[in-house]
Amino acid sequence: MDLLALQTPALLLERTRLERNLAAMRERARSLGVALRPHLKTAKSAHIARLATAGGPAAITVSTVREAEYFAAHGVSDIVYAVGITPDKIGRAAALAARGVTLRMITDCVEGAAALAAFEPAEAGPLRVLLEIDTGAGRAGVLPDSDALLAVAARLTEGTGAVLDGVLTHAGHSYGCRSLEEMSRVAEEERSGAVRAAERLRAAGHACPMVSVGSTPTAVAARDLDGVTEMRPGVYMFFDLDQATIGSCGRDDIALSVLASVIGHNRHAGHILLDAGALALSKDVSAAEIRPEIGYGDVCDALSLEPLLGFHVHSVHQEHGMVPVAGDADYERLPVGAKVRILPNHACITAAAHAHYDVVDGAEVVERWDRVNGW
């Protein structure tokens, strides 16, 4: 099927770029001497999980229990659920463990540790847990040098419900970098903080075999990962304008786009209207925080994916995207019914509004892959 025949808006995935991005990250992990545990929070697709882990163990990261359940149902048997566990989600996670999935949860507080420790071990054995470490992002996690690190570990291992498998960190502040040089420095903060936390835990008597780090910018820019056992980048599969703007990828690495149709010309206001708005593109404007002209995305030729006349989606309503244009020639270039593609600010958020990917190779739609949204 010709991609121009798709009903719009539609979420397109460039197969060639996806495969190149996946291969490049596998090579990064290999050359750094760590395992790759891709984060599927961006792709949320069993098909992409298989491609991303090809040639290695089917070990992944997820951001919701629903993703864990979905990927387990699709045969993935080694999952890290990388968002702090709440006591009332332990049951769903334990149910997966009981079905043979190695599911690791994370916590960063004594309350979470206590709930895990108090869990009644099932036949599958105790729950497996990683301690979340804050290596500079300031989101979640205990500091590597804090008393809390040892206190949480001690509380976790008091009972018989849980075992401490290691530490996990996410250097989310790497998204604030503006160069590979800066990303390398953050990667070293991420590595050294995680390793220091693991060493302190080992000195206190915990085995702590896993040291898990990960974000796409630090995965791209890390110079060495001594002491780390695995990394968990996610958005590298698709990349986006935010990653291209901070420099972790090139514009031609962006594999995700939204196909849209021109639905009108507002000549008195000076813009073209698209049928991709706040829902199809999302209201994420992360790249526009650095380059305001980007707005809600770059307008590209529907077939070549090359930038189209410097057009951007300047504003959005629920189902409308507004693209300011200069004059008659622009309207003639994009008549009502014409199709364009929009490169998104933030692939994870844009993709989440769509139920599936139309996978394209050149002008051809070659496959349709599902996604698991919601919770």
Add this chain to the structure above:
Amino acid sequence: MDLLALQTPALLLERTRLERNLAAMRERARSLGVALRPHLKTAKSAHIARLATAGGPAAITVSTVREAEYFAAHGVSDIVYAVGITPDKIGRAAALAARGVTLRMITDCVEGAAALAAFEPAEAGPLRVLLEIDTGAGRAGVLPDSDALLAVAARLTEGTGAVLDGVLTHAGHSYGCRSLEEMSRVAEEERSGAVRAAERLRAAGHACPMVSVGSTPTAVAARDLDGVTEMRPGVYMFFDLDQATIGSCGRDDIALSVLASVIGHNRHAGHILLDAGALALSKDVSAAEIRPEIGYGDVCDALSLEPLLGFHVHSVHQEHGMVPVAGDADYERLPVGAKVRILPNHACITAAAHAHYDVVDGAEVVERWDRVNGW
């Protein structure tokens, strides 16, 4: 089921508030002497469509062809698809008409009109079309006094494929108002522009029976709707912080909220972490453009829905919401595992990430209603 037993994040709908909002808008339409054709782009739920049209004809507005198909499958037989039609969507719309649905499409340009006019009439008869009018919003539509108005109407009625049923406008600029007084002025712009366009079309020989206006702020504030036949508000069903901030509703009218759990305490950064982030809440910050402290939403008590200690979701990552707090007492008030509810900036965008509503009456979950997302 107790709402505190729900897995989080979850989208909650207060039944009492919903019913009160629906009744109030029916009374507004009655007192203004117009039909109510509620816009289901916010609710996207067949159950809510039935409640919203109770006591009158099942006539609704939708924002996607998929919504039209979903509501038609649930028995709704009178639908306006209020986003400019593209030539390649006419087939899906016509298929609904062939199944007995009165489906009206809109256009504002000669290209759209030409495609509709060229349609081969089916047994169901010609396609039914409304001309979109720009009454000040500057999004889509021809101006009431423009030559384009008559040119598009003439082109539409040249062939046998389509009939012109009237005009439609949406005063989206009413969202920029800051008082009921301003909304009343915009409502009069919306009314007078739509009526003027209809009168010019009638003078040119078009029957133009329908004059359709609508936005929640103008529906709430209109003083008279002389010459208008129907109104199409949507977000009034749920309201949200944006509507409360501009003054089209009170805070206690907001029927939609997101139930979230506390997943961690970052004492060194000074915030509580919730499991409702960019996906569960959306990245819409419309109310925060007026009151920046709102951020991504108001944190409320999970049971009373009263504001909680002035807390707001200050920043979001994909599955994390960060709520700055002052000190130990706040962490003790909200231990890990505690539940809160977040009032959203913009109900239409927040609801779109969720597959269903958990409908609550007091502390009790009384029903689960589905939603139709996507395209």
